[in-house]
Amino acid sequence: MDSVVKDVVVVSLIGTQLDYVGKRVDRWAKWRPNVSLCSQDDLVINQLHLLHDNHSNRLANDVTVDIESVSPETEVSLHSVNFQNPWDFEEVYAKLFDWCLQQDFDTDKNDYLFHITTGTHVVQICSYLLTESRHFPGRLIQTSPDHNNKNKSIGRIQIIDLDLSRYDQLATRFDVEHQEGKEFLKGGIETKNKDFNNLIGQIEKVAIRSKDPMLLTGPTGAGKSQLATRIFQLKKKRSMLKGTLVSVNCATLKGENAMAALFGHTKGAFTGALKARDGFLLTANEGVLFLDEIGELGLEEQAMLLHAIENKSFHPVGSDAVVNSGFQLIAGTNKNLKEEIKKGAFREDLLARINLWTYELPALKDRKEDIPANVDYEIELYSQKSGHRVQFNKEAKSRFIGFAVSNKATWSGNFRDLSSAITRLCTLADSSRITIADVEDEIEKLTRAWSSSGEQTHTDILNSYLSTEQIQQLDKFDAQQLSYVLAVCQRHTSMASAGRELFDVSRTFKSQPNDSSRLQKYLNKFGLKWRDIRSID
Ligand SMILES: Nc1ncnc2c1ncn2[C@@H]1O[C@H](COP(=O)(O)OP(=O)(O)O)[C@@H](O)[C@H]1O
Ligand SMILES: [Mg+2]
The missing domain is CATH 1.10.8 (Helicase, Ruva Protein; domain 3)
Incomplete structure (x- = not known):
């Protein structure tokens, strides 16, 4: 394949200033990026796709004529691509991207080059991105004036193949950024645990790329609140938000004040409402709202919250007028929200909305x-x-x-x-x-x-796995023993290792210690399976 000589196909944009033909006679003494590109002795360009906007039709035609005279072997084709604002990255990128998508690139036949030159940094960056992401399946070719050459019109060229390893350092810079972000989230504490490090790596990516709600779960003291603060700080450092962090512990929002505290209220909305107040949701506008222990939120507040996330607006208590607030929600909980849904204490639709990015912090x-x-x-x-x-x-x-x-x-x-x-x-x-x-x-x-x-959690543990009826039918002796066994099981990741701890003495007398099956038999007596225990944890 490689021995086949491919056609060189270049994509380039007309530059209204540098390519400008000007007075007919002096134009050959000037360095003009596209003409110079085609005047190189050691580079034969078979096809040149010149992109230009509607205002530059004439210029494009003039440049084409000059290229044909210096390089008869180059077939020039003109494409009209209009940038309303050539300095607008989003627009330029989108239009070049679309243009690339429309092309039938044939990399077996052609060797593609994207031309970048001085004074076109928006196009330079966009073409870099398109080439790096392989939406443009080729290399970059850079032209610039050559002040050492007497013939000013020739200029210099350089071909940049982003697949070469020396350009990996460009990509590595992004890695360094990620690394810094991860260190920041960990608060500078060295961590060896692989799962935890993976978790932080993922959270860093999501924190940088997404504005969707996040849910941080895990036992009390595992670091949910601290992590939420750090996520906010990281976003702030990277200029991703303008607003502030508003942290609310939902367990402190009880009764009728909860609605007003979250959504605000008008003057006189209820007895004691002497002044109108903004709620937490409005204060968090363009920032982050951290709702810790979200499982403690009342059902009515949950419904309002869901509405507010989806519509970025809500009604303060006592008000007909809508208030707008765009905030990112981070929720924390040490409860199993699926269990809460079963008990009717948590709304299924709210969980569905907030558990797109759910992270469980390990104990x-x-x-x-x-x-x-x-x-x-x-x-x-x-x-x-x-x-x-x-x-x-x-x-x-x-x-x-x-x-x-x-x-x-x-x-x-x-x-x-x-x-x-x-x-x-x-x-x-x-x-x-x-x-x-x-x-x-x-x-x-x-x-x-x-x-x-x-001792305190003894009944809590049983409650997690058995119904009240089942618990009432247990002898005190069995209740004690079972809760102990369950507590041990929660601490282990496999049935065999839990069994080893539970039967630590008797197993040494057996020729073949079958810890798992002994444990399973014990659990069977109460209708429990290992799977059930681990899925709740
Ligand atoms: N990764 C961590 N390393 C060291 N200390 C931490 C870490 N995460 C949290 N802490 C500390 O532990 C305590 C509890 O953290 P917190 O974020 O409030 O936990 P949670 O919200 O999960 O109950 C805080 O004093 C916090 O500074
Ligand atoms: Mg907390």
Whole structure:
């Protein structure tokens, strides 16, 4: 194939200034991009597609005549493409894009070049994008005046093949941008967990490219609120929005005030409404509205919110007039909204609207490899806030990290627990050194806190998997044991590893420990399957 000599086909635009023919005689002494392109000794152009607008018909014809005289082998064809505003990127790109789509490019027969030259940077950028994205299946050819050549009309040419690896650095620049965005979202804390890093990578892309709602799920303290703030800041840094961040915890919006707080109200809309007020939705105009714990929002407010997202407008309480507000919604929840829909507590249509970009932040116990870096980060944070530097001694640090990454540490409050633990350690440390005794104390505190919160969630766990009727039919003994088993199952990603923890002693007496099937048999007694447990989590 490669041995076949292909025709050289160039696409070029007429430049009203540089290509201008002017007074007939001096025109040959001038550098004119399109004529010079066709005057090159070592480049034979077989076809030249000249794009020009309606005002330049005459110029295009004159240039064609001159090209034919310097390069009889070039067949020039004229195409009329009108730019209302040649400095408008969107318009120029769209028209060139459409023009490319209409062409029947035959890359087996032809070698395509897109001509870029001085003074046409809008076209340069658009043709770069079209070539890079392969909508134009060729290379770029750049012409410029050559001040060293006595014959001014010839100029220089350079062919730019974007497929060559040296142009990868152009693409790499974009990668650097992405990398910076990801680091920013992670708050500069080094993270090793692969799933978490993938998650952040995706969130970064969506944050930069989309204005659609986002839903951040995950247990309390996993970092949803913090991430929402960082997404907002990243968008702001990249000049993607003008407005502010309005953060609202929906759990605090209860009763009749909820509507007015969200959507605003008129003066006298209800008793106590002495003045008209903007609601959160209006304050978030052109910015981000972060609705934390969206699962706590009342059904009526949910309906209004859905309407407001879809129409970018709503009625304040007590008002007939419509208020407009365009904001990006980020919602946070630690509830399973599908379960809430089943209970009739959450609107299915609202979930459908907000779960286009849903991201589940992992619990800290599922990111144990990231604990050491986060401990350092929290220590640093404490030093900055308090103005004095506290450090672990070596043994104390390894004891704390050892505990923190063990199965004994459930980190049920996630980063919030880690942050409190470090704050306590730093505050109580004498002479700015955290000792092993300090760490032992703290481990005891954490363990106690986690076991008492365990009792509290005992019925919550059963409620997640069984109906009230089923629970009422359980003996206290079974209820205790089952909730314990379920809690262990929630912590594991496979039935085999959950089984290993549950049967840790008896399995050692068996010649073939069949942890999974023992666990499944136990769950069967209550009509439960492993799949059900993992799908709720
Ligand atoms: N990725 C993280 N690394 C370290 N600390 C974090 C991280 N995300 C959140 N935090 C800290 O943990 C605490 C809880 O985070 P938050 O965003 O309020 O969690 P959530 O909204 O999921 O309950 C905050 O003090 C926050 O500064
Ligand atoms: Mg939160």
